[in-house]
Amino acid sequence: MTSPPLRDRYAGLRADLCAASAAALLVLVAVLVGRHIQDTRRTLFVHWPPLFAEWDPHLGPGTPAAVLVAVAVVAYGPAVAARLPWRVLLLAAWATALAWTWSLALVDGWRRGVAGRLTTHNEYLTVIGRFHDLPAALRDFTHHIVSGSPGPWPAHVAGHPPAATVTFVLLDRAGLRGGGWAGAWCVTVGATACVAVLVAVRALADERLARRAAPFLVLAPAAVWVGASADGYFAAVAAWSVALLALAVTGRSAAWAAGSGLLYGLTCYLSYGLTLFALVGAAAVLVAGRRRPRPLPIVLFLAGLAVVPTVFTLAGFDWWEGYRLLVTRYYQGVGGIRPYGYWVWANLACTVLITGPATAAGLRRTGVSLARRRTVPRAESRLALLVAAALLALLVADLSGMSKAETERIWLPFAMWLLPACALLTRPRGWLTAQAALALLLNHLLLTGW
Template sequence: MHRAAPDLRRARHAGLRADLAAALAAALLVLVAVLVGRHIQDTRRTLFVHWPPLFADWDPHLGPGTAAAVLVAAAVVAYGPSVAVRLPWRGLLAAAWGTALAWTWSLALIDGWRRGVAGRLTAHNEYLTVIGRFHDIPATLRDFTHHIVSGSPAPWPAHVAGHPPAATVTFVLLDRIGLGGGGWAGAWCITVGSTACVAVLVALRALTDERLARRAAPFLVAAPAAVWVGASADGYFAAVAAWSVALLALAVTGRSVAWAAGAGLLYGLTCYLSYGLTLFALIGAAVLLLERRRVRARPLVLVLLLAGAAVVPVVFTLAGFDWWEGYRLLVTRYYQGVGGTRPYGYWVWADLACTVLITGLATAAGLRRAGAALVHRRSAPAAEIRLAVLVGAAALAVLVADVSGMSKAETERIWLPFAMWLPAGCALLPRPRAWLAGQVTLALLINSLLFTGW
């Protein structure tokens, strides 16, 4: 016993040093991306971002949300870990959503109501600029692919052309029920997007254990990704995708096989919100892998999952929209614009620096811990291995998106749905308050020193 105590201390110190090394490596990646990106943009003008690797402008500022953001950040650091342990489970879920709402709203309002919320989705490349063209939704869906490529008659703005029509139809329907305009659209994205952390918690509890889910809660709530959830449509996409995985986790762990139909329905919707989010199949596959014995014993789960996943594609196909044709034309549109000029050799690694900025340095350390759990899976606790598989699936989805070349720049917004899962690895970190302090400080600095484009 006397020999074991020093060995344990040495192991803990070695683990902490490795965590700090991972965080330092992530910070250096960001620094190199900034310096190299600045040089490329100043000399060649091929990045099309003003503060590489982020789509942002240098603009130190305060706003009406500054004081609230600082207070929320301080509360999460001071009380988050202890409150997450003590609250009843349902109370924790409600508290997580409420805190995520407060954090996201306060960060958005650092930029002010117009710049931070109401004006985000009314910019010239955004969804609300085409609401009037959807007065006949079925007719517009039948004609949708005819306006994707630049040079076609009345081409869609970049974001409308770059996504399947379910994204735009969402805001059309909000307008139809009287919630039109940028304010309501921004509020929708923030309110729905803030539930993503709750979905991840539900999945973690079902697939790993409640202790790890509780440890992850403060990191999921306070992720720097909230800077872009408020207010971009990708925050809304992230929540839909996250709930598809959460419902699948509930279905395969025996709560009710009916959840599988809901999981499939939301996954189908996810694919019609963003082409790239088909990669969420990797995270869903990780869920099925972790619970493969139960899935084999309850094949109805797969039947309901596939049936649910077919609903949205069938509806849009019958309405006249061809997803595959839309994607093919999007690739053409992408290379017609800045996507054809932005250098792959820079963005293939600088996009990963963007991921560091939206997930934080603590997440780099958490990913190291998750990787160590997989390497030492014979001795690691089963719950930690299962957590590592989930986080690893999200990281794999990011890497596939990265090497595809269809995500050169602006990934701080585009990869939000995947980024919501990566901070779950922080549940494996000791001394959570110190890591949380780094997370919220990064978010405050980004939102206060830069004016982000989304």
């Protein structure tokens, strides 16, 4: 493929900078308007809108490591990602993502940044003792979702299907008790999401684009919230469901489809909203189907998909009833007070902050690739379709009104699939610098709530 003329390259860079500037302007407006609404009406229920965070400039034990990882990835990431053997690259990406996420979490210290995150009054670990009889707890789960019911669940337990809570119950029973182990689980598993996305991009687009995306997936500002929130763990499960499906439908092995279905079923029982990952999975099938339609993986996917819903249904949990009651609970609390007219666009400002300015520019290039799909390289067109599906899922979640605020955490699973758009950018080191600077500023100037 020949390089575009110099004039076209500079025009593309200017357009990228305009897209990044527009994203920055969106964040600025969300901050100013949000600050005014919160000061005058007190209806946002966040202290540093649009983020659930407080202004708290600070340094911590993770600061030196975070800066070191950022400098190393900016300086060497693109070159190393281009040269390492593929399997070594995947291992290196996971290790670097772990280092980046842990160092950012430890900027707030061990207790405040990791061990205490999942032990607050709204979190999962506060109800471990109520699951000593697991089958009985699952049968009784929906009876405690609505506020005013006997022993209502804390917000995060009520707001998710029981697989989220059961995960931490099983960790506790395995001897990995307390917030430290729970936080370590979320960070360790959550960091694998970048590997899953790389596997999918290579299978559905090509290896060159996956290698170009790798440093951006590793150095994502989203890592501020992956360490340590349960949504980082959810993001990894959802990502691997798509990755295994990508391997299956592109002919690696149809058996991967069963694993994909199993993980997608688990995803739906970790978070109601992540059923929208069906859009990303459908895009994977559509992209692969252009080359080789294969019905067997779909059959195996559906077989795997049936497992988790069957287990929970037989155990006594009704997913649809749980979701219906959650809607009631949501509007009983701050969800019924937070103004939709602000959050429907301010949520997108949160997305800018977790995906960074490079992703805003990458999404512009994604739109161009979709508009010119007959003239751009096929791999870029396939990548653009995958990213667009993730963006569509995010927008549906936004319009639903069930994600008003805190989307910097809630939308981590979708954010991971927007980041590959950065593979379409030129001058990766400059964009990586912007990504790292944003993450470091957010983590050192704000005390995030998750």
